[in-house]
Amino acid sequence: MADEKVLIGIIGGSGLYHVDNLTFVKSVNPETPWGHPSSPITIAALPSGTQIAFLTRHGVGHSINPSSVPSRANLAALKSLGVRAIIAFSAVGSLREEISPGSFVIPTQIIDRTKGIRPASFFEGTSIVAHAMFGDPFSNKLVKWLEGRVQKALDAEGRGVKLFTDKTIVCMEGPQFSTRAESIMYRQWGGDLINMSVLPEAKLAREAELSYALIATATDYDSWRPQSDAVTAAEVFKTLKANADTSRLVAATVLDDLQAALTNDEASIFLEEVGGMKFSIMPRSVKQKAEDRQKLAFILPEYFTGEEGHHAGSA
Numbered sequence: 001m002a003d004e005k006v007l008i009g010i011i012g013g014s015g016l017y018h019v020d021n022l023t024f025v026k027s028v029n030p031e032t033p034w035g036h037p038s039s040p041i042t043i044a045a046l047p048s049g050t051q052i053a054f055l056t057r058h059g060v061g062h063s064i065n066p067s068s069v070p071s072r073a074n075l076a077a078l079k080s081l082g083v084r085a086i087i088a089f090s091a092v093g094s095l096r097e098e099i100s101p102g103s104f105v106i107p108t109q110i111i112d113r114t115k116g117i118r119p120a121s122f123f124e125g126t127s128i129v130a131h132a133m134f135g136d137p138f139s140n141k142l143v144k145w146l147e148g149r150v151q152k153a154l155d156a157e158g159r160g161v162k163l164f165t166d167k168t169i170v171c172m173e174g175p176q177f178s179t180r181a182e183s184i185m186y187r188q189w190g191g192d193l194i195n196m197s198v199l200p201e202a203k204l205a206r207e208a209e210l211s212y213a214l215i216a217t218a219t220d221y222d223s224w225r226p227q228s229d230a231v232t233a234a235e236v237f238k239t240l241k242a243n244a245d246t247s248r249l250v251a252a253t254v255l256d257d258l259q260a261a262l263t264n265d266e267a268s269i270f271l272e273e274v275g276g277m278k279f280s281i282m283p284r285s286v287k288q289k290a291e292d293r294q295k296l297a298f299i300l301p302e303y304f305t306g307e308e309g310h311h312a313g314s315a
């Protein structure tokens with residue numbers, strides 16, 4: 001059982017440091033060309049025996065700030081275990097009145113307000129150039145599949161927690177929260193939510209051909225409401241525990257349904273991105289260094305292992 005393929009990865013955000021109803025199998029800490037992940041990865045089994053991988057984004061004891069999360073190592077490590085689809089959780093601020101704290105949201109779009117200080121590409125610093133498609137930053141099929149499962153879990157919980165879909169999340173740099181003027185501007189831009197973590201995670205998932213979706217849990221109204229206090233960490237913490245408890249229930253439901261999905265036609269949902277980088281990598285040239293190809297083979301062995309079988313090698 002310990003050597004089974006682990007197809008699904010869960011990334012836990014603020015407040016979500018473990019998931020329930022799973023049997024611990026082992027803890028692993030793979031070294032990747034981008035270093036070690038935020039924390040050792042827990043491999044755990046569903047009652048059916050299907051294994052999943054759980055990684056906590058901010059490290060053990062929440063010691064890594066959002067700008068320093070080693071996202072390349074996180075995604076590369078998960079992929080090295082066999083993971084092909086990632087369900088990530090995040091505590092977010094709400095930019096819309098109707099998305100009250102405690103609500104769950106599965107977004108479909110992202111506005112990038114990070115400031116270029118986070119390495120956001122596996123190709124950065126190498127002699128190989130690639131341009132991944134990112135118009136739909138989350139995996140459409142995985143998002144659609146999750147929407148039904150998360151709704152079912154929230155209905156079963158019976159506390160009336162609302163689920164919103166088709167929303168836009170702004171990812172800001174942090175660690176400070178936004179000013180009131182920024183918060184109002186994000187609303188004018190069409191932002192519905194705000195966090196500090198979805199990027200570069202989603203970009204790197206795309207480059208690594210991993211299906212990726214976010215389950216966002218609203219903790220606060222950020223700082224756009226004229227009559228309310230601006231968001232503070234204390235306000236976020238108030239909702240964090242309840243949201244994390246509900247997230248664990250949601251994860252349990254999703255993972256239960258996963259077994260059925262894996263054994264029927266739906267399995268392709270979790271493999272949606274496979275092959276997606278094939279035409280994103282610039283044709284091979286003499287300028288591409290062997291050591292860079294070897295490094296990238298860690299996440300994309302199909303394109304960078306050996307001399308053949310690589311679109312980018314056929315120039």
Ligand SMILES: CSC[C@H]1O[C@H](OP(=O)(O)O)[C@H](O)[C@@H]1O
Binds near residue numbers: 196236
């Ligand atoms: C604790 S408030 C700000 C912090 O919370 C969110 O973390 P995560 O996405 O890992 O749940 C947000 O992105 C910020 O990093």
Ligand SMILES: Nc1ncnc2[nH]cnc12
Binds near residue numbers: 094172177
């Ligand atoms: N208001 C906010 N801004 C950025 N990240 C957050 N995470 C939770 N609330 C947030």
